Amino acid sequence: MGDTQDWAAGPGAAERARSVLAAAWSCAVTADGAREEYVGAHTVTGDGRVLLDVPEDSALSAAALCAPRGEPTAVLEFADVAPVPVRRRIRARLWLSGRLSGRGGRLLFQPTRVVLRRPSGAVLIDPAEYADARPDPLAVAEAHLLTHLADSHPDAVERLTRLVPPQSLHAVTRVTPLALDRHGLTLRIERARAHGDVRLTFHTPADDVGQLTERMHALLTQAGAGCPRSLQRHRADGDR
Template sequence: MSDSHGWAAAPATAERARSVLAASWSCTVTADGGREEFVGAHTAEEDGRVLLRVPEDSALLTAAICAPRGEPSAVLEFADVAPVPVRSRIRARLWLAGWFTPDGDRLAFRATRIVLKQPSGAVAVDLDEFAAAAPDPLATAESHLLTHLADAHPDAVQRLTRLVRSESLQGVVRVQPLAVDRHGLTLRIERTGAHGDVRLPFHAPADDVGQLTERMHALLGQAAAAACPRALQRQRTDGDR
């Protein structure tokens, strides 16, 4: 990250977990009846509960409802996949262990244990914090925002690399936007046989797309300012020859 950034705010663990849940389109459910993947079949409630619509003949339904009392009836897994093609596209995995109970034509899932696994490692999420947290306000729009940035504004992505320390760009073969949240933008720096991530924090949180546009323009302004000293340094070096 550039030394010019003093604020390195990032989402709290519970907020990150709720964002993964809010943005995920599919989930995998493991129970005694087996392992099934459901696409477009779940919704996340404000209190963190998950409502899942399953076929009436699903073995999962029978296994979940008939699970012995006192034991978790299922584990739900959600994968957070980077919308822009990059190496190692799985940014995080979220596991919820807990109970299913019938809720009309759906199953309601209440977690008793939550684990979020990111590249930095796996961490248990406090249940009360998870229930109280809200997903990042950009979570459901992130996929469109990042693909638009990568496809329509690759020049802007390249300009943003001026905010990255030069040693982090040695041997770089590609730079792509990896993630964005209200606190900042993360770039994936790919080199031959390796990669790393650099976070560019915003000067203030962005709570909607309009504010995000302003924060991105501010980053690009910082990138333009960062390019000036480098150009002056090159001029001085050339003049000394």
């Protein structure tokens, strides 16, 4: 298994892009040759436009004021970082190209080009499809849910490995929850010098945390029905 991720039965590219945007806390903005990074300075409208609250003396504000038509072009970059420490922690990057304009003391960014890069490659998303998409209902809660699963329920994570094909667990050193959305849970399988990801799909999508609890219990029940396979045993097998 290589450094790839199986997104079968997962969110489409437009939904994934909106999820990255919804969960991101920081962004980098490039306009008029200047690049600035902001933390907690953006909000998102229902159709995917971005409102930026930046200092008046920032290069970005200066670019907006000095643009010939008052609407400079800009590129916004967002990184989707796994909340649990793993190798290659960046799960995706989102680039939005478009124009800036003033709105009530803030800057309004209108995307005209949307590019999402995941481990499987980059996808150019139609701006209208992006505007119509909605973020995954678990996107904002995902970081808390994954860290809670990893920190408080390692026994459940190990039990879920019973759903992973045995060949994918050869010489495993650690299994960590990597991603979560309404369609399923992705586990990161780490070895001494390599890693790969395995997708565990829910029987039906979960539209809120309450439904997610039921879907996770269903996965654990399914895992309990199989033959127990201890991570310690697989570690030992990989060392032979």
